[in-house]
Amino acid sequence: MHLKKTGWWLTVGFALICLLPFAGVIAGSLRYPGPLPVTLEQYGRALLQNMTFYTGFWNSCWNTVLILAINIPISMLAGFGFSQYWFPGKDALYWLYVVLMLMPFQAVVVPQYIILQKTGLLGSRWAVILPCAFSTFAAFLLSQYMKGISRELLDAGRIDGLGEFALFWKLAAPLCRPAVTAAVVLVFFSSWSMVEQPVVFLDEISRFPLPVLLSRSAALFDGTAPACGILFSILPILLYRFCYNDLVEGISLGCVK
Amino acid sequence: MHKKRWTGLWFVLPSFLGTGVFTIFPFFSSIGYAFTKGTGKAEFAGFANFRELFRNDAYRLAVKNTLLFIVEGVPLLVVLGLLLGIVLAKWKLTFERWAILIPMALPTAAALLGWQAVLGENGPVNGLIRLFGGPTVDFFTGGFARKTLVFLFLVKNLGYMAILFAGAVSSLPKEYGEAFALDSSSRIRYLRHVILPSVRGMVLFVCVLSLMYSFQIFREVYGLYGDRPPQQAYMLQHFMNNNFYKLHYQRLSTAALLLVLGISAVLAVFLWRQEKIAAEEGI
Numbered sequence: 156m157h158l159k160k161t162g163w164w165l166t167v168g169f170a171l172i173c174l175l176p177f178a179g180v181i182a183g184s185l186r187y188p189g190p191l192p193v194t195l196e197q198y199g200r201a202l203l204q205n206m207t208f209y210t211g212f213w214n215s216c217w218n219t220v221l222i223l224a225i226n227i228p229i230s231m232l233a234g235f236g237f238s239q240y241w242f243p244g245k246d247a248l249y250w251l252y253v254v255l256m257l258m259p260f261q262a263v264v265v266p267q268y269i270i271l272q273k274t275g276l277l278g279s280r281w282a283v284i285l286p287c288a289f290s291t292f293a294a295f296l297l298s299q300y301m302k303g304i305s306r307e308l309l310d311a312g313r314i315d316g317l318g319e320f321a322l323f324w325k326l327a328a329p330l331c332r333p334a335v336t337a338a339v340v341l342v343f344f345s346s347w348s349m350v351e352q353p354v355v356f357l358d359e360i361s362r363f364p365l366p367v368l369l370s371r372s373a374a375l376f377d378g379t380a381p382a383c384g385i386l387f388s389i390l391p392i393l394l395y396r397f398c399y400n401d402l403v404e405g406i407s408l409g410c411v412k
Numbered sequence: 413m414h415k416k417r418w419t420g421l422w423f424v425l426p427s428f429l430g431t432g433v434f435t436i437f438p439f440f441s442s443i444g445y446a447f448t449k450g451t452g453k454a455e456f457a458g459f460a461n462f463r464e465l466f467r468n469d470a471y472r473l474a475v476k477n478t479l480l481f482i483v484e485g486v487p488l489l490v491v492l493g494l495l496l497g498i499v500l501a502k503w504k505l506t507f508e509r510w511a512i513l514i515p516m517a518l519p520t521a522a523a524l525l526g527w528q529a530v531l532g533e534n535g536p537v538n539g540l541i542r543l544f545g546g547p548t549v550d551f552f553t554g555g556f557a558r559k560t561l562v563f564l565f566l567v568k569n570l571g572y573m574a575i576l577f578a579g580a581v582s583s584l585p586k587e588y589g590e591a592f593a594l595d596s597s598s599r600i601r602y603l604r605h606v607i608l609p610s611v612r613g614m615v616l617f618v619c620v621l622s623l624m625y626s627f628q629i630f631r632e633v634y635g636l637y638g639d640r641p642p643q644q645a646y647m648l649q650h651f652m653n654n655n656f657y658k659l660h661y662q663r664l665s666t667a668a669l670l671l672v673l674g675i676s677a678v679l680a681v682f683l684w685r686q687e688k689i690a691a692e693e694g695i
Contacts, residue, residue, distance in 0.1 A: 159599075162499040169496065170511035173567060176526030177518055183529045225430075233427035240420025248424065250683060253620065255435055257675050259627040261652035262668035265445070265661050266438030289430035292624070299617065319419050348520040350631045351649075355656060366521040370635035381529075384522035395517035399510065406572060407579025408617075 180388075183381035197382035207375045208383050211365030215387070218284055218364055219346040225288035226342055231335060234297025235323045239309065249298075252291040260286075260351040271356060282356040283364075287346060293338040300334035300408055301327060336398050337405025347391055439672070445665035461666040471667060473643065474651035477558065481629065481647065485562045486622045493570055493618060497577025498607065512571030524635045527564060528552070552636060557644035564632050569625045573618050580614040581607060616686050623678070 187196035201208050236242075237249055267286055271277040276285070304327055312322045328335070353367045360368070365387050369380055376383055395402070449457035465471050500509060515523060531537050531551040538548050551560045584606065630649040633641050639657075641650055648671060655664040 159502075162495070163503065166496060166499045166505060166508050169570070170508040173511045173515050173571065175530050176523040176567075177514060179526030179529035179535075180522050183525060229427040229430065233424045236420040236423025240423070242418055242420040245420060248428070250679065251436070252431075253679055253683075254672065254676050255431060257620070257624045257627065257679065258672055259630065259649050259652075261630075261649045261656070261664075262671050263435055263439050263442070264652065264656050265664055265668075266442040267434060268656075270434065270438050285430075286434050289427065289434050291427070291431060294427055323423070344516060344519075345628075348631060350520070350634050354634070355653070366519060366631075366635070369521040370524065371638060381525050384519070384525045387519055388517075388522045391517045391519060392514075395513065399513075402513075403509070403575055407575050 177388075180381050180384045184385045187378065197379040198386070200377065201379040201382045201386060205376065205379065205383075207360075207368060207372075208365070208379075208386070210361050211363060211368045212387065214280070214362060215347060215349075215364040215366070216390075217280060218287075218349060219343055221280075221284045222288045222346045223339060223342055225284075226290065226293055227335065227339055229289075230291075230293035230297055230338060231328060231331075232323070233291075233294040234301050234331075235327055237294070237298040238301035239304065239327070252295060256291045256295050264355055268355065277356060278358055278362070280362065283349065283352040286352060287349065290342075292345075293342055296338050296341070296406075297331065297334055300331055300337075300405065303408070304330060333401040333405035334408075335405070336401035340394055340398050340402050341406075343394060344391055439668075442665045443669055445662050446669045448662065461662050462670075465663060465666050465670075468663070470646075470651055470654075471663075473646055474648045477644065477646055478648045481558060481562065481565075482623070482626050484558075485565045485626050485629075486619065488562070489566055489569055489573055489622045489625075490615065490618050492566065493573030494577050494611065494615070496570060496574035497579075498581055498603070500574055500578035501581035509575070512574060514571075515568045516572055520631045520635055523564075523568070524632060528636075531560070553642050555644065557642050561629055561632060561645055565626065565629050569622065573622065576614060576618055576621075577611060580611045584610055612689050613686065616682050616689070620679070620682060623675075 184197050185193045185195070187194050187200075189196065233252075237245065237252075263286075268277070271282045271285075276282045308326060309322050312326050317325065348366050349364055350367055350370070353363055354371075357363060360372070363371075365383070368375060369383060369387070444454075446461055447457060447459075448454035449460065496512070499505075518526075529535055533548060533550070537551075541547075541549060549556065551557075627649065630647070633645050633647065633650065637645060639650075639654065641647075648667065652664050652667055655661075655667070
């Protein structure tokens with residue numbers, strides 16, 4: 156009985172700690188040097204007087220959308236391929252995918268830099284999008300989830316005359332909606348906070364995504380950084396709010412029924 | 413039959429081609445750097461780069477800090493994630509479930525601003541410490557730097573791991589728990605004999621994810637300190653980043669090769685364990 160209560164209290168405590176940073180930025184965003192103790196001045200300045208915020212915000216939006224548009228479809232295909240078929244070299248390739256997933260970006264910074272230089276992409280938006288768009292995390296997550304798809308179902312589809320791609324598109328993909336949602340949300344969160352690639356592959360401030368600007372050039376924001384941080388958090392928090400159920404089901408790898 | 417043999421690869425191919433062009437091929441082509449010397453006309457240098465790297469103080473510090481961070485952070489994340497997952501599997505806790513994933517959704521840059529406000533010199537935490545007569549604690553640049561990073565890492569990722577474990581634990585049949593749920597000592601036996609064996613496979617999965625997220629701590633470190641973190645927070649990612657700026661490609665590639673070999677070795681052990689567990693469970 157005692158142990159039960161302790162666990163409950165610790166969970167409540169941890170949940171509150173999780174909300175602390177959010178509360179911290181909100182509190183910070185409501186202050187501005189002036190007569191009023193609480194003011195929306197920072198928001199006004201960030202939205203109306205600061206071009207840096209807009210360019211950074213749009214760069215983040217574009218990068219994230221393009222990464223998702225490439226990464227999610229190819230990861231769904233790869234996850235299906237890894238989980239439902241055997242082919243020569245599959246285990247080795249899968250292992251390579253997990254190594255790539257764990258590898259920090261800095262381990263391939265030199266060769267990627269050279270490739271981007273040779274293809275003339277260095278300094279452009281694509282220099283930060285393409286390396287991230289082929290990250291293997293989503294493929295790993297989806298293949299773990301797709302392992303739960305029953306063989307019988309796919310075989311039944313084959314008997315009904317569905318081709319292999321139709322099996323994927325008509326049967327597997329709809330069944331994996333929670334996992335696909337989870338992959339979209341997690342890749343979104345990760346791309347939204349992208350820092351590693353921009354700081355080495357970009358040089359013009361006008362191309363930097365907002366997180367890099369916020370941490371590197373706080374002076375550009377003229378005391379409105381907390382408000383910019385909150386405005387920047389709105390999209391991921393909304394996404395989290397509306398995808399919550401699928402996200403939780405997708406990441407807990409609940410078996411496909 | 414012959415056609416069937418390669419069907420899986422066709423599905424993997426689009427992803428593999430992209431990864432191949434942007435990561436796999438570049439990485440293998442850069443291995444050469446680790447064994448050569450000189451710019452322009454490179455000559456074979458054997459293991460000279462490795463010897464030089466091991467003597468490099470910055471590298472040693474970076475390896476030490478990275479390993480310490482992983483050793484402190486990852487096991488804590490896995491154990492706390494499991495305990496929290498067990499609690500979540502037991503109760504509904506709608507609000508708590510929602511709150512513990514918020515740090516994952518909150519962009520790193522915004523979260524850091526928040527933590528700096530909370531843990532800063534004039535923040536509420538230091539206010540509390542002073543209230544009880546303690547000295548002001550510098551959480552970010554003092555001796556606490558790495559501990560603070562471990563804390564940020566835990567808060568950010570614990571929710572995800574707990575939800576993973578909660579899913580695994582709640583799929584256990586209810587009667588198992590009822591047979592044990594009497595007092596706290598049988599509760600611990602229940603944990604050891606029923607829960608732990610049944611989430612073994614999940615533990616490995618969580619370990620792999622935790623390791624991945626532990627390398628992403630670079631975002632927090634960069635957000636807090638830029639290119640110059642304090643000694644305690646100087647990790648391999650910074651070592652490699654800074655050598656990239658200084659154009660020390662050979663040193664960087666040598667460090668990268670060693671890191672990838674290390675990750676591969678750890679992963680090989682994980683996968684070997686997983687296959688053993690899968691074989692034991694007869695899947």
